[in-house]
Amino acid sequence: MGLLLGKQIASRGGWEVIWMECLQIESLVPELNPKAGQSHPIMIVASDQQKYFLKRQMVRFENKKNNAAIWINENAVFFQESLVSQIARRLKIPTPETAIIHIDKLTLKAMTELQFKYHISEGYYFATKMISDNDSDVTRLANNLLLERKAKIPYAANQWNALMKKIINTDDIPKIIGLDLFTLNYDRFSNIGNVLLQKAGINRYLIAIDFGHCFASPCWADPNSPADYTKKLEILHQNLIDFSKPIEVRMLAHNIVFQYNVLEGNNRIYLGLIFDSLVKLLDFTAGNPFTDIVDAIESISDPELVAMLQATPDEWIITPGTQQQEYKEFLLRQRFMVRPIINELADAKQFPTIHGREELSWPTELNTNIQ
Ligand SMILES: Nc1ncnc2c1ncn2[C@@H]1O[C@H](COP(=O)(O)OP(=O)(O)O)[C@@H](O)[C@H]1O
Ligand SMILES: [Mg+2]
Structure with missing residues (x-):
C-alpha cells in the first residue's frame, strides 16, 4: 500500500490511471446512513474533511425462519467496485469519486461502534464521495x-x-x-x-x-x-x-x-x-x-x-x-x-x-x- 499516498497519476503508454486516495476516518455521521441498499454503507467524514459512503463486504442477512443473523463475506465487492469505477471513468460515465479508507487499530479503538455496531475490523475499505443534493x-x-x-x-x-x-x-x-x-x-x-x-x-x-x-x-x-x-x-x-x-x-x-x-x-x-x-x-x-x-x-x-x-x-x-x-x-x-x-x-x-x-x-x- 506504500504507493497509495495521496493522489498519484501513473502514466503508462499514453493513458492515465488515477490511483485512489488513501484516507482515514475522522468521524462517523450515523444520521446520514442510507436506508436503501443491501450492504448498508456507512457515512463518514474522512481525513480530507469530505463526506464518503464507506462500503462493507460483510453483509448481514436474516434467516427468515428464526430471525438469526447470517453474515456473508461478499469478497469481490471492493475489487469489482475499484475495477469498474475505473472503467466507468475511462468511458466518461458520471460516477462518484472513490477513495480507499484505511481503518487501523487506533481508529477502531477511538470509534468503538465501528466494530460493535458495524462489524468492521482492521483493513482497507472502498468508499465513494457523497453526491450531495441527491433527489430522494x-x-x-x-x-x-x-x-x-x-x-x-x-x-x-x-x-x-x-x-x-x-x-x-x-x-x-x-x-x-x-x-x-x-x-x-x-x-x-x-x-x-x-x-x-x-x-x-x-x-x-x-x-x-x-x-x-x-x-x-x-x-x-x-x-x-x-x-x-x-x-x-x-x-x-x-x-x-x-x-x-x-x-x-x-x-x-x-x-x-x-x-x-x-x-x-x-x-x-x-x-x-x-x-x-x-x-x-x-x-x-x-x-x-x-x-x-x-x-x-x-x-x-x-x-x-x-x-x-x-x-x-x-x-x-x-x-x-x-x-x-x-x-x-x-x-x-x-x-x-x-x-x-x-x-x-x-x-x-x-x-x-x-x-x-x-x-x-x-x-x-x-x-x-x-x-
Ligand atoms: N456516493 C454516494 N452519494 C450519495 N448517496 C450514496 C452514495 N453511495 C451510496 N449512496 C446511497 O446509499 C445507498 C446504498 O449504496 P450502494 O453503493 O448502492 O450499496 P449497497 O447497495 O451495496 O448497499 C444508495 O442507494 C444511495 O442511496
Ligand atoms: Mg446498491
Whole structure:
C-alpha cells in the first residue's frame, strides 16, 4: 500500500490511471446512513474533511425462519467496485469519486461502534464521495409506482415519468447501459437504489453508483471456502466462445438477455423499471444511440485493463495473479458481446420505436478488430 499516498497519476503508454486516495476516518455521521441498499454503507467524514459512503463486504442477512443473523463475506465487492469505477471513468460515465479508507487499530479503538455496531475490523475499505443534493423522490415515486399496481395510487406513473423527463444528461444513458452489459451488472436495471439523480435546479443529473454486484455476483470465492472460486470462473468463462461463429455469439447474447429478464412465467422480456424508464428517454430516430459507447468499449486495451488492475489494492484480491488475469480475459472477450446483446435487446423489443435488430444501424468499421 506504500504507493497509495495521496493522489498519484501513473502514466503508462499514453493513458492515465488515477490511483485512489488513501484516507482515514475522522468521524462517523450515523444520521446520514442510507436506508436503501443491501450492504448498508456507512457515512463518514474522512481525513480530507469530505463526506464518503464507506462500503462493507460483510453483509448481514436474516434467516427468515428464526430471525438469526447470517453474515456473508461478499469478497469481490471492493475489487469489482475499484475495477469498474475505473472503467466507468475511462468511458466518461458520471460516477462518484472513490477513495480507499484505511481503518487501523487506533481508529477502531477511538470509534468503538465501528466494530460493535458495524462489524468492521482492521483493513482497507472502498468508499465513494457523497453526491450531495441527491433527489430522494426517486425512491418515493418508484415505490408509489410499485404500489400502484396493488393499491391504484393515482398519478404514480405520471409523477415518475415527470421525474425521469427532468434528466438532462440523457447522452450518458447509453453509456451506463453499455457499461452494465459489458460488466454483467444485474444490479441496476431493476434496482432503484443504484442510480442517483442529483438536483441541478429544476433538472436532474443521472449518476451511476454501486458496481459491487458486477460480473453476476459480489463474490470471487465461495464465502465459506476462500480457495473455491469455481462458481465465479463459470461466470467469467461463459464468453469463452468462438467469436468467428455468429451462432455462438448470438446464443450467448440471447442467454445474457434472458438472465436480465425479471418477469417470470411470461413470454415478454422485461429488464426492470430503471432500464425501461431510461431507454424511453433515448431518441432512436436520430440514429443508433449506442454506437459511440460500443466503439469506446471495444477500444479498451489489454494494457489499460492491466493498469486498472494494478491500481486496485492487493488487500482486495483473494487469489493474486489468477483473479486479475481471469477478470481481464473476461473483459477483453466481453468487449465484443456488448453489440450482440444490444441487437438481441432490439429483437426483444426493449427499445422504443425499434422493432428488431435490422432497425439498429451500426457503422461497419466497428467490431472488425476481434482478436
Ligand atoms: N456516493 C454516494 N452519494 C450519495 N448517496 C450514496 C452514495 N453511495 C451510496 N449512496 C446511497 O446509499 C445507498 C446504498 O449504496 P450502494 O453503493 O448502492 O450499496 P449497497 O447497495 O451495496 O448497499 C444508495 O442507494 C444511495 O442511496
Ligand atoms: Mg446498491
